[in-house]
Amino acid sequence: MSATVFVRKKDSENVLKMNGINAKLYRPCDCSEGPLLPPGITVLDNQVAGHSFTKADSSLGILKHTDGSVLKPILKPGPGAREIQFYKNLQQATDPVSVELRGFVPEFRGTTTVTVNGRDVECIVLENVTNEFVEPCIMDIKIGRQTWDPEASSDKIETEKAKYADSRKEYGFCIPGFQVYRMSTGKVIRLGKDYGKKLNKETIKDALKLFLNADSGLNRHLLLQLLSKLWRILRWCRRQRRYRIYASSLLLMYDARRLRQNLRKTTGTTERPMSPVLSRAHSFAAPVLCRAQSLKLNLALRSNSALIDEGSFTGRTTNRGSYRSVPTTPTRISSPGIPEKSRSLVGAANGIGRSLSQTISRSLSFVSASPAPPPLERQSSNGSWHFDFKEACRTHSLVNNYEKDLQSMKDNYKSELDDLVSEEKPGDRELWAKVKMIDFAHTFSSVDDEVDTNYLEGLESLIKLLESLFQDF
Numbered sequence: 001m002s003a004t005v006f007v008r009k010k011d012s013e014n015v016l017k018m019n020g021i022n023a024k025l026y027r028p029c030d031c032s033e034g035p036l037l038p039p040g041i042t043v044l045d046n047q048v049a050g051h052s053f054t055k056a057d058s059s060l061g062i063l064k065h066t067d068g069s070v071l072k073p074i075l076k077p078g079p080g081a082r083e084i085q086f087y088k089n090l091q092q093a094t095d096p097v098s099v100e101l102r103g104f105v106p107e108f109r110g111t112t113t114v115t116v117n118g119r120d121v122e123c124i125v126l127e128n129v130t131n132e133f134v135e136p137c138i139m140d141i142k143i144g145r146q147t148w149d150p151e152a153s154s155d156k157i158e159t160e161k162a163k164y165a166d167s168r169k170e171y172g173f174c175i176p177g178f179q180v181y182r183m184s185t186g187k188v189i190r191l192g193k194d195y196g197k198k199l200n201k202e203t204i205k206d207a208l209k210l211f212l213n214a215d216s217g218l219n220r221h222l223l224l225q226l227l228s229k230l231w232r233i234l235r236w237c238r239r240q241r242r243y244r245i246y247a248s249s250l251l252l253m254y255d256a257r258r259l260r261q262n263l264r265k266t267t268g269t270t271e272r273p274m275s276p277v278l279s280r281a282h283s284f285a286a287p288v289l290c291r292a293q294s295l296k297l298n299l300a301l302r303s304n305s306a307l308i309d310e311g312s313f314t315g316r317t318t319n320r321g322s323y324r325s326v327p328t329t330p331t332r333i334s335s336p337g338i339p340e341k342s343r344s345l346v347g348a349a350n351g352i353g354r355s356l357s358q359t360i361s362r363s364l365s366f367v368s369a370s371p372a373p374p375p376l377e378r379q380s381s382n383g384s385w386h387f388d389f390k391e392a393c394r395t396h397s398l399v400n401n402y403e404k405d406l407q408s409m410k411d412n413y414k415s416e417l418d419d420l421v422s423e424e425k426p427g428d429r430e431l432w433a434k435v436k437m438i439d440f441a442h443t444f445s446s447v448d449d450e451v452d453t454n455y456l457e458g459l460e461s462l463i464k465l466l467e468s469l470f471q472d473f
């Protein structure tokens with residue numbers, strides 16, 4: 001990967017050259033002044049893709065509430081209503097496919113109306129899935145070659161086909177945006193669609209490496225945590241015949257703070273990766289304060305017992321608010337003109353380990369939502385990646401029997417997975433990397449009882465590309 005070069009800097013805009021690509025730094029609020037919002041609600045400053053706040057076309061981005069929720073404004077009635085219905089149905093569903101899917105998506109907390117710049121806007125209220133991260137690195141990966149839904153106009157189909165054409169054609173996914181706290185510089189960078197649209201067969205891998213902070217070596221522990229989540233979604237996707245998911249994204253997330261700590265632990269190097277806090281202190285603080293902070297941080301990094309960020313990764317138990325009833329059956333919408341390929345892709349679909357935890361919705365006085373659903377089945381039973389690794393080790397080779405090209409790679413790192421599981425200490429069990437599926441504005445019920453090959457192929461390709469990184473380092 002080539003180095004980052006800042007080529008231009010204005011008050012309003014940063015342009016940088018990243019891996020040979022000129023790109024504007026993405027800002028979720030692209031206006032000089034933020035929108036006027038009620039108390040307790042602010043712009044989601046770590047939003048990495050999707051619609052953002054712009055003065056020009058009064059578009060609205062994602063908001064966050066101090067209670068740990070995000071608020072997604074409904075911009076268009078059709079897709080907006082579809083996404084609300086998707087979450088409501090999912091919350092009520094009892095079939096195994098939907099119950100499992102519920103563990104892969106943010107918790108739905110109903111809908112609410114927010115006054116933005118004097119205008120009342122309906123919003124979907126979701127769990128903020130980045131909440132527990134101190135330095136959240138987030139990548140939005142839009143899955144599927146086809147990103148338009150069965151009801152799209154021919155104009156929309158054409159615009160969608162033209163966007164991210166290289167990466168989508170090659171891999172069946174694209175990267176509309178990401179942010180990363182860089183180990184090498186201690187700075188956070190956020191690259192948006194402008195950068196993502198220029199990525200091609202070669203550079204998309206650089207983008208993934210950049211996101212994984214792999215400039216000078218891959219942290220296998222980090223990649224394995226992400227892969228263990230993706231394998232679970234893959235296994236679900238191979239079996240499910242209920243949903244057709246278009247233009248939806250996977251949010252890959254990890255905590256750079258924990259990566260820094262993990263690097264110290266595993267390399268034992270005296271050369272410490274830069275902390276953004278420390279690097280800011282270097283630029284602005286008085287020398288004495290600077291030295292004090294540096295010493296304190298060094299001590300923290302040297303002591304294994306101090307490595308865990310206490311309080312950052314605790315499980316949260318919350319109370320359920322008031323709810324109203326909604327229909328329980330997913331709407332079946334026909335998809336004329338979209339022939340679905342029929343492929344027998346489903347591998348050995350063993351029962352997934354039952355989860356133990358129940359996630360209880362946070363009380364939201366301003367939210368209207370559905371009655372209490374049955375206990376949610378979360379993908380990680382006890383908030384531990386240990387469970388996923390164990391499951392992955394047990395089932396992975398079975399699931400992928402037909403993928404001969406991947407088999408050798410898996411064999412290569414299977415022992416590493418085993419090592420990670422056996423090395424694990426109780427204090428290391430908290431998640432510091434995870435994956436969630438988001439954006440269901442273009443998700444439909446399947447009408448043909450077939451596998452969603454469009455989504456599946458994109459996901460498989462992403463996993464394959466990530467797995468190939470093991471060989472590069």
Ligand SMILES: O=P(O)(O)O[C@@H]1[C@@H](OP(=O)(O)O)[C@H](OP(=O)(O)O)[C@H](O)[C@H](OP(=O)(O)O)[C@H]1OP(=O)(O)O
Pocket residue numbers: 049050051076079142159160163176193247441
């Ligand atoms: O193509 P457009 O103008 O309809 O806008 C796209 C949005 O469509 P919508 O406004 O909801 O109909 C589109 O929204 P959907 O995913 O279709 O909900 C995206 O925001 C898209 O950005 P990107 O492809 O993720 O980079 C948006 O594309 P760009 O902002 O990249 O052009």
Ligand SMILES: Nc1ncnc2c1ncn2[C@@H]1O[C@H](COP(=O)(O)OP(=O)(O)O)[C@@H](O)[C@H]1O
Pocket residue numbers: 046047048049050051052062070072106126127128129130138140249251438439440441
């Ligand atoms: N539940 C969530 N928690 C945290 N961030 C989120 C959540 N949902 C969305 N985001 C952020 O907002 C961005 C856009 O979300 P998305 O649902 O795709 O909106 P859009 O429909 O405008 O594309 C994501 O890339 C992510 O950065």
